[in-house]
Amino acid sequence: MNIFNLGGGAGGTTGPDSAAMCSRKACRADAAWQLLWNNPKIHTPERRKVWLACGEHRDWLEDYLQTRGLWKETIPLDAAPTPGGNS
Template sequence: MPSAEGGPPVCSRKGCRNDAAWQLLWNNPRIHTPERRKAWASCPDHVAWFEDYLRDRGLWKQTLPLTADRPMETR
């Protein structure tokens, strides 16, 4: 999720406004086609929390670094 000022994405964790360094790709098979990917941005402090949350629900697909040459992915 980009910041309100159009700067780097900020962490998607509720209440966190830190710059994101990771993107977590996920898919809900009950409502998305298999190739569809949604993405959450995460700061280093919350990446493990997001992975645990998504894995526990069977939604996690991949965690990728968020860099200038690899923007947020959604398909």
């Protein structure tokens, strides 16, 4: 059993045939948005972590990050993340 691949797929990687899924717990919908965030306590200011969101959970995930002072920006899934973006 691979503990890093609990969601299925081949080795936890996403290939050209697999769709990006929403990061909301238990949601398996296709993602449409990238929520870029950063924890200033542990990340350098230019670093961006990425959560993916479907249309239904975008607002919920943004609010979660904003409440904690972590949210930086939300961009469409097909847009390139800002430089320095490491997930």
